[in-house]
Amino acid sequence: xxxxxxxxxxxxxxxxxxxxxxxxxxxxxxxxxxxxxxxxxxxxxxxxxxxxxxxxxxxxxxxxxxxxxxxxxxxxxxxxxxxxxxxxxxxxxxxxxxxxxxxxxxxxxxxxxxxxxxxxxxxxxxxxxxxxxxxxxxxxxxxxxxxxxxxx
Numbered sequence: 359x360x361x362x363x364x365x366x367x368x369x370x371x372x373x374x375x376x377x378x379x380x381x382x383x384x385x386x387x388x389x390x391x392x393x394x395x396x397x398x399x400x401x402x403x404x405x406x407x408x409x410x411x412x413x414x415x416x417x418x419x420x421x422x423x424x425x426x427x428x429x430x431x432x433x434x435x436x437x438x439x440x441x442x443x444x445x446x447x448x449x450x451x452x453x454x455x456x457x458x459x460x461x462x463x464x465x466x467x468x469x470x471x472x473x474x475x476x477x478x479x480x481x482x483x484x485x486x487x488x489x490x491x492x493x494x495x496x497x498x499x500x501x502x503x504x505x506x507x508x509x510x
Contacts, residue, residue, distance in 0.1 A: 359395050359403045359467065360439050360504075362388045365412055365497035369432050371481040372488040379479035384429030385412075386491050389467065390439035391460040392453045392504070399503035400463060404470035406501050407431060425476050433471065434481040434489055435464045457484060 363385050370380040387407055408424055408431070415421035424431060437460060441449030455463065461483050472478050481487045 359392065359399045359463070359502075360390045361403060361407065361501045362436075362439055363407060363410075363499050363501060364491055365494045366432075367492045367494045369489070369491045371432065371434060371479075372490070373482045373485045378482050378485075378487075379432050379434075381430035381432045381477070381479050383427065383494070384431055384477075385424050386432045386434065386489070388434050388436040388439055388489075389464060390437050391435075391455040391463040392440050393455050393459070394453075395455065395459075395463050395503065397466060399506075400467040400470055402503045402506045403501060404467055404474065408471060408474045408476055410499070412497055412499070425474065430477040430479065431471055432479045432481075433464075433468055434487065435460065435483045 366384060366386050368382050369386045371378050385407060411423050412420050413422040413424065413427035413429065437451060437454045440454040441451055442453065443449050464483060468478060468480055
């Protein structure tokens with residue numbers, strides 16, 4: 359799984375004029391499921407998203423995780439995050455999971471994050487979403503669970 363995470367002051371997701379997810383301070387994660395992902399990838403990503411210390415604590419800029427900061431998480435499925443742009447002018451989505459696997463693995467990730475006790479909102483899988491993000495910092499990081507598989 360690959361995620362672009364942003365620390366936000368607030369964020370929301372709208373589908374066909376309806377707000378389907380909204381948070382105040384916290385994190386937005388734009389998440390792509392890849393063909394090779396397993397339940398271990400979802401567990402790893404859930405732990406990273408919830409435990410990364412990227413929130414301010416007085417003068418320390420990167421000291422608190424989202425739970426300690428009292429924040430929420432907005433998880434948004436976004437297969438384009440898996441797009442490869444090494445060659446040509448059009449991104450390749452060959453590594454992205456097919457829709458059925460993507461939906462199942464994304465739902466697993468959502469449940470793992472919810473199990474941590476951090477409040478979670480989501481977008482709507484396979485919908486044309488409008489995501490409104492007010493980035494705080496700006497703080498933006500890329501997390502890739504395949505790195506955990508190859509770490510020694």
